[in-house]
Amino acid sequence: xxxxxxxxxxxxxxxxxxxxxxxxxxxxxxxxxxxxxxxxxxxxxxxxxxxxxxxxxxxxxxxxxxxxxxxxxxxxxxxxxxxxxxxxxxxxxxxxxxxxxxxxxxxxxxxxxxxxxxxxxxxxxxxxxxxxxxxxxxxxxxxxxxxxxxxxxxxxxxxxxxxxxxxxxxxxxxxxxxxxxxxxxxxxxxxxxxxxxxxxxxxxxxxxxxxxxxxxxxxxxxxxx
Amino acid sequence: xxxxxxxxxxxxxxxxxxxxxxxxxxxxxxxxxxxxxxxxxxxxxxxxxxxxxxxxxxxxxxxxxxxxxxxxxxxxxxxxxxxxxxxxxxxxxxxxxxxxxxxxxxxxxxxxxxxxxxxxxxxxxxxxxxxxxxxxxxxxxxxxxxxxxxxxxxxxxxxxxxxxxxxxxxxxxxxxxxxxxxxxxxxxxxxxxxxxxxxxxxxxxxx
Numbered sequence: 001x002x003x004x005x006x007x008x009x010x011x012x013x014x015x016x017x018x019x020x021x022x023x024x025x026x027x028x029x030x031x032x033x034x035x036x037x038x039x040x041x042x043x044x045x046x047x048x049x050x051x052x053x054x055x056x057x058x059x060x061x062x063x064x065x066x067x068x069x070x071x072x073x074x075x076x077x078x079x080x081x082x083x084x085x086x087x088x089x090x091x092x093x094x095x096x097x098x099x100x101x102x103x104x105x106x107x108x109x110x111x112x113x114x115x116x117x118x119x120x121x122x123x124x125x126x127x128x129x130x131x132x133x134x135x136x137x138x139x140x141x142x143x144x145x146x147x148x149x150x151x152x153x154x155x156x157x158x159x160x161x162x163x164x165x166x167x168x169x170x171x172x173x174x175x176x177x178x179x180x181x182x183x184x185x186x187x188x189x190x191x192x193x194x195x196x197x198x199x200x201x202x203x204x205x206x207x208x209x210x211x212x213x214x215x216x217x218x219x220x221x222x223x224x225x
Numbered sequence: 226x227x228x229x230x231x232x233x234x235x236x237x238x239x240x241x242x243x244x245x246x247x248x249x250x251x252x253x254x255x256x257x258x259x260x261x262x263x264x265x266x267x268x269x270x271x272x273x274x275x276x277x278x279x280x281x282x283x284x285x286x287x288x289x290x291x292x293x294x295x296x297x298x299x300x301x302x303x304x305x306x307x308x309x310x311x312x313x314x315x316x317x318x319x320x321x322x323x324x325x326x327x328x329x330x331x332x333x334x335x336x337x338x339x340x341x342x343x344x345x346x347x348x349x350x351x352x353x354x355x356x357x358x359x360x361x362x363x364x365x366x367x368x369x370x371x372x373x374x375x376x377x378x379x380x381x382x383x384x385x386x387x388x389x390x391x392x393x394x395x396x397x398x399x400x401x402x403x404x405x406x407x408x409x410x411x412x413x414x415x416x417x418x419x420x421x422x423x424x425x426x427x428x429x430x431x432x
């Protein structure tokens with residue numbers, strides 16, 4: 001069971017395309033499209049949104065991603081009619097990038113609020129500057145690795161998702177080239193291609209374990225070998 | 226006429242459907258200028274769907290029951306921003322009407338106020354954002370000051386909504402698709418404000 005996603009778009013094909021794209025990174029996540037009007041035209045359908053909310057909710061909640069304004073209004077109206085509105089969150093996020101980031105977070109078993117944060121690219125708690133959480137007299141363990149990206153696609157799409165999933169599994173703040181390695185959007189924005197040397201840094205209780213896991217993942221071509 | 230009963234409410238809704246069917250190209254033309262060009266068709270689809278459901282009501286429905294049927298039908302069938310906005314307006318209006326058999330002037334003002342508040346809560350538009358709020362706001366204000374005759378309240382609301390719709394022309398939009406246009410929206414009337422004026426004008430003209 002994971003948090004599910006609903007993709008609300010004015011266009012049925014956009015909604016289905018976003019579902020397809022996000023599902024590629026997160027096969028186990030329930031992602032339901034709600035695109036177009038009931039008649040198959042451009043617009044949003046309250047009934048489709050309601051049906052998608054039911055389809056996507058396995059009990060852990062649903063994050064809704066919308067395209068233009070009235071998609072948000074329709075989603076909010078559906079929320080007013082929902083039996084469990086507290087299990088539904090509407091993300092303020094770009095629909096494609098937000099859906100991919102949310103799907104990856106959901107696949108890693110993240111909570112409803114964490115999936116929402118991933119979609120909205122709010123840095124999760126672990127990404128706060130280290131000094132705020134540390135007792136300076138006893139610095140937390142830290143670890144560093146510089147890794148040449150040997151896999152075909154560098155840190156794009158699925159390899160990035162693998163990194164985010166791995167980094168998210170540890171009680172540590174993990175960065176790649178200075179950005180939060182638990183944020184799909186941040187990692188993708190780096191655009192790290194094959195052959196680049198990326199610097200991974202971790203701080204926190206499981207810093208060493210996190211870096212070791214990333215080194216293993218890299219040796220495995222980030223799932224692409 | 227003393228108060229507005231369910232039969233009046235039904236005649237009003239039927240008259241809205243007829244007027245929108247007549248003026249849908251005009252509403253769509255306004256929307257094509259600064260929006261996505263579907264406002265007339267969307268509202269027409271919604272109100273035609275409402276017409277098909279009115280016969281399912283009781284023989285003597287309350288105003289609230291008619292308004293609620295309109296709300297749920299518009300929410301499901303309109304397909305654009307107007308669906309949730311008008312749907313919420315009619316839903317809040319229905320809730321304000323409750324199970325009263327008739328609305329007097331005070332009840333009517335409560336219903337109009339609830340409708341406006343529903344739209345503001347749903348769309349989060351402020352006055353002068355160039356939205357239907359610019360018609361609903363003045364309409365509710367004028368209705369509240371019109372005294373205790375329902376006809377006077379309806380007429381005041383209709384006139385103020387029409388003026389409010391015209392007053393959207395020089396504005397820059399801050400909500401909806403028109404907000405992408407910036408100053409290019411200046412000179413165009415907001416289609417949602419115009420359809421609001423239409424709905425309230427038809428109310429004033431419904432006997």
